Amino acid sequence: xxxxxxxxxxxxxxxxxxxxxxxxxxxxxxxxxxxxxxxxxxxxxxxxxxxxxxxxxxxxxxxxxxxxxxxxxxxxxxxxxxxxxxxxxxxxxxxxxxxxxxxxxxxxxxxxxxxxxxxxxxxxxxxxxxxxxxxxxxxxxxxxxxxxxxxxxxxxxxxxxxxxxxxxxxxxxxxxxxxxxxxxxxxxxxxxxxxxxxxxxxxxxxxxxxxxxxxxxxxxxxxxxxxxxxxxxxxxxxxxxxxxxxxxxxxxxxxxxxxxxxxxxxxxxxxxxxxxxxxxxxxxxxxxxxxxxxxxxxxxxxxxxxxxxxxxxxxxxxxxxxxxxxxxxxxxxxxxxxxxxxxxxxxxxxxxxxxxxxxxxxxxxxxxxxxxxxxxxxxxxxxxxxxxxxxxxxxxxxxxxxxxxx
Ligand SMILES: Cc1cc2nc3c(=O)[nH]c(=O)nc-3n(C[C@H](O)[C@H](O)[C@H](O)COP(=O)(O)OP(=O)(O)OC[C@H]3O[C@@H](n4cnc5c(N)ncnc54)[C@H](O)[C@@H]3O)c2cc1C
Numbered sequence: 001x002x003x004x005x006x007x008x009x010x011x012x013x014x015x016x017x018x019x020x021x022x023x024x025x026x027x028x029x030x031x032x033x034x035x036x037x038x039x040x041x042x043x044x045x046x047x048x049x050x051x052x053x054x055x056x057x058x059x060x061x062x063x064x065x066x067x068x069x070x071x072x073x074x075x076x077x078x079x080x081x082x083x084x085x086x087x088x089x090x091x092x093x094x095x096x097x098x099x100x101x102x103x104x105x106x107x108x109x110x111x112x113x114x115x116x117x118x119x120x121x122x123x124x125x126x127x128x129x130x131x132x133x134x135x136x137x138x139x140x141x142x143x144x145x146x147x148x149x150x151x152x153x154x155x156x157x158x159x160x161x162x163x164x165x166x167x168x169x170x171x172x173x174x175x176x177x178x179x180x181x182x183x184x185x186x187x188x189x190x191x192x193x194x195x196x197x198x199x200x201x202x203x204x205x206x207x208x209x210x211x212x213x214x215x216x217x218x219x220x221x222x223x224x225x226x227x228x229x230x231x232x233x234x235x236x237x238x239x240x241x242x243x244x245x246x247x248x249x250x251x252x253x254x255x256x257x258x259x260x261x262x263x264x265x266x267x268x269x270x271x272x273x274x275x276x277x278x279x280x281x282x283x284x285x286x287x288x289x290x291x292x293x294x295x296x297x298x299x300x301x302x303x304x305x306x307x308x309x310x311x312x313x314x315x316x317x318x319x320x321x322x323x324x325x326x327x328x329x330x331x332x333x334x335x336x337x338x339x340x341x342x343x344x345x346x347x348x349x350x351x352x353x354x355x356x357x358x359x360x361x362x363x364x365x366x367x368x369x370x371x372x373x374x375x376x377x378x379x380x381x382x383x384x385x386x387x388x389x390x391x392x393x394x395x396x397x398x399x400x401x402x403x404x405x406x
Contacts, residue, residue: 010101011177012184017192020219024052024192026374027212027221029199029235031055033064033175033360034352035227036182037367038374039191045368046375049190052219053183054212056198060179062229064360066329068252068286069175070265070276071361072109073134074167075402076125079385080338081132086382087365088134088169094364100181102173103279109170109265110144111404112314114159118270121401122165129167136167147264148315156313159271170265172276175360182367199228202238202349209239209349223374225350230295230330232353239346243353244335244391249296250289250357250405251303251328255321257281266315267404273310274404275318283321285311288405289331289357299326331356337406338397341370341386342379350374351388357405 026042028035031053042048055061071091073084095102113119122138129136141153141161153161187193201213202224211220226235230247258281267274272288287307290300304326312318334340334354339362341352352370355362369383379387390396400406 010099011180012100012188014184014193015187017194020052020192020194021050023220025050025222026225027219028053028225028227029212030062030227030229031059031183031193031195032062032227032229033060033179033182033363034355034366034370035225036179036186037363038225038227038352038370039186040182041368041371042374043186043189043191046371048375051186051191053186053191053193054197054199054214054219055193055195058195059183059193060176063329063331064179064363065176066252066327067175067360068274068276068284069172069360070109070274071171071173072167073169074109074111074125074129074136074165076128076399077397078128078132079397080399080402081129081134083365083382084361085132085134087362088171090364090368091171091173094178094181098181098185100177100184102177102181104171104173106169106171107264107276109167109267110139110147110164111167112144112161112164112266112268114155114162114268114270116162119162121269122163126165134167135169136165139164139166148266150262150315150317151266152314152316156316159268159313172265174279178363199235208347223348223350225352225370225374227352229355230332232332232351236344236351239344239349241344241346243340243388245332245340245354246293247295248289248293248331248333249328250286250331251299251307251326252284252286253304253307253323253326254278254282254284255318256324258283258317258321268310268314269401269404271310271314272405273307275311275315282324283318286405289333295330297328297330299328333357335391336396336398337400337403339366339386340388341366341383342373342388344388356403358403
């Protein structure tokens with residue numbers, strides 16, 4: 001069995017700059033997965049290395065280091081399936097590309113259905129997925145029981161399992177390692193990453209954004225990208241831009257080890273709860289986000305109680321485990337439950353946002369596409385549908401049923 005240092009040895013160091021340059025081609029606000037992946041892809045794919053990433057706290061301290069690490073492409077609309085499938089495939093190659101052990105594991109993910117309506121939705125999902133390149137297949141209750149022997153097909157007598165969809169390439173990866181892999185890869189190529197540097201305002205020259213303000217002074221920039229996760233409406237307010245985004249907390253928790261091993265990721269779209277096993281053997285459980293918008297990262301007993309109730313109906317063995325640790329992150333939920341990527345209507349100021357409770361899986365493809373957009377000024381086809389102006393054009397990408405958290 002491998003020891004921990006074998007994994008950490010694969011993480012290359014980050015070069016922390018002593019001082020800032022007089023100006024940058026690109027300043028990225030937010031050192032989460034999306035900001036760091038964009039910086040990495042600017043350096044590796046576009047040859048742009050005069051880039052600064054400004055992080056208010058430490059890198060991956062936001063949702064990138066708080067999520068439940070599920071990677072999947074079983075979305076409900078063609079635009080999203082194609083985008084997330086590309087990202088899922090980039091994850092499969094990420095260890096080879098960066099040399100960093102991100103502990104990527106393909107496990108498959110099962111979405112259980114408890115009613116005829118949910119069965120119809122999952123059948124439609126399978127057809128839509130396979131037509132757009134993602135591998136998702138219907139499973140009978142008997143097939144599910146074979147895949148997940150611990151599953152109670154009666155759902156505790158309340159939520160009978162009628163069947164489910166099985167997205168066979170569903171995976172997990174260590175979230176902080178993904179952030180570190182992109183950060184070290186970017187910094188080795190010349191990108192400056194500043195931690196503990198909150199951006200407090202935007203510098204303007206007429207109608208154009210030309211940099212950012214921080215407590216340590218201004219950073220001049222040709223382009224500013226906001227990649228601030230749940231803080232996006234504060235950031236865009238500096239530019240006078242209002243986004244169709246609300247901010248909601250999402251909670252998760254882990255139990256002590258389950259020695260038997262538990263392979264697939266299991267979710268119920270109707271009960272809004274999901275579970276996977278970490279590399280350490282702990283059971284990692286999440287559910288729907290808080291209905292009340294807020295910036296609170298306080299864990300709540302009500303959330304724990306409701307998540308535990310639902311998940312133990314399906315997997316009774318969880319009742320014998322203990323909750324070890326719980327936490328929350330603040331999520332930027334867009335009006336149509338799809339991301340918002342690209343231009344804001346203010347020159348020099350772009351956003352990558354609306355990643356909500358589902359943006360970890362999008363980190364490779366989101367960063368790659370944003371880097372291309374910044375370098376060329378043209379949105380790549382993969383993200384063109386996710387532009388902010390879709391709301392004005394009435395071309396919303398409604399896909400709430402694929403979020404898995406509402
Ligand atoms: C409990 C939970 C479970 C989740 N599970 C999954 C999952 O299983 N699969 C999945 O795909 N997604 C999941 N997500 C969603 C996913 O974590 C996020 O969508 C993703 O991490 C967003 O990445 P980001 O880089 O946009 O934001 P973040 O990782 O939040 O990074 C934004 C960064 O910006 C910084 N920042 C904010 N304001 C400023 C400022 N003014 N100046 C400088 N820096 C600033 C923050 O400190 C932060 O580090 C989950 C989220 C949560 C909370």
